[in-house]
Amino acid sequence: MKGVVFREFLDHAEAVFGVALVDQVLETADLPSGGAYTSVGYYDHEEMLALVGRTSELTGKSVRDLLVGFGSTLFRSLIESHAQKGVSHPFDLLERIHGVIHRDVRKLYPDAEVPEIIVVERVGEGRIVVEYRSARPMADLCEGMIKATFAYYGKDGDYDIIRLDNDCAPLREARFDITIGADTD
Ligand code: HEM
Structure with a gap:
């Protein structure tokens, strides 16, 4: 890392x-x-x-609370140093991670270890389902980063977490079923 x-x-x-x-x-x-x-x-x-x-x-x-909290700080720092022009909705950003953002990270830094963050379903601007898989058990960090995207784009968001691995703590594979409500301002 x-x-x-x-x-x-x-x-x-x-x-x-x-x-x-x-x-x-x-x-x-x-x-x-x-x-x-x-x-x-x-x-x-x-x-x-x-x-x-x-x-x-x-x-x-708890380790989980610490990783979720850190996710928020890490997201801010990453987005501020790698501005995503033209993106104004959390779902558009989530859709760019696998094919654009983390792919570019791997190109720039061949030794970087990024997780797989794949969109499995998107229903307009209201709901998206994203799956996290990694060699590292950092789904809680991913959760914090997802939460941070809501605040960053001024949206009210909520999500359910579905475990995809068995009894692995901290969690290594998870599905996030995310819904976005109205703008917060
Ligand atoms: C501008 C946006 C982003 C940039 C530039 C970026 C870049 C990076 C970089 C450089 C790393 C570290 C790689 C290493 O340590 O070798 C990383 C790791 C990670 N990224 Fe991203 N990222 C971005 C957005 C996101 C978002 C929105 C999420 C979650 C939805 C996410 C999830 C993660 C996680 C969980 C890790 C930790 C490693 C792991 O879990 O395996 N990233 N990212």
Whole structure:
């Protein structure tokens, strides 16, 4: 996983829980890299899960809540650094991830590890069904990123999550059945 994702997680945790907590996480998480993440480096995703796991132990927040919350920050950062011209609806963005956005990421950074995010059904501007599959168990992060698309485009959205794997925690494969309501403004 790209080092920039690790850096984003640490910045997010610092903003939410403070620098002292992040220092404690880094000192006690027993990380192979030692926690010195450079934006251009790549690190084992297990290390990200170790960071989140230690943050969970020290704060009492669940791993799921931490990943969903981080998804929101990560989405903002990614969309701000890779503006998607002409996209004004969350569903149009979700439809672009597999064939355009993550495909370009793989072209630019051959070592990047992006998940498969496939639209299986779209019903106009009101409902879309998306499936997440990854070698990494980060469906909760995906959930946070999906939620963030609603706010970003000023929509009210809701979703059901259907597990596609058996008893895998954290979740590695999931279907999101998403509905969008009226504009929030
Ligand atoms: C402008 C929009 C986006 C850009 C530029 C982008 C780019 C990236 C990049 C660079 C990574 C890290 C790859 C690595 O660590 O090797 C990543 C991972 C990821 N992306 Fe995207 N992404 C975008 C939007 C989205 C959206 C909207 C979702 C969810 C609906 C999403 C879901 C994920 C997830 C869950 C991961 C973590 C890796 C995994 O689960 O296997 N991305 N993306």
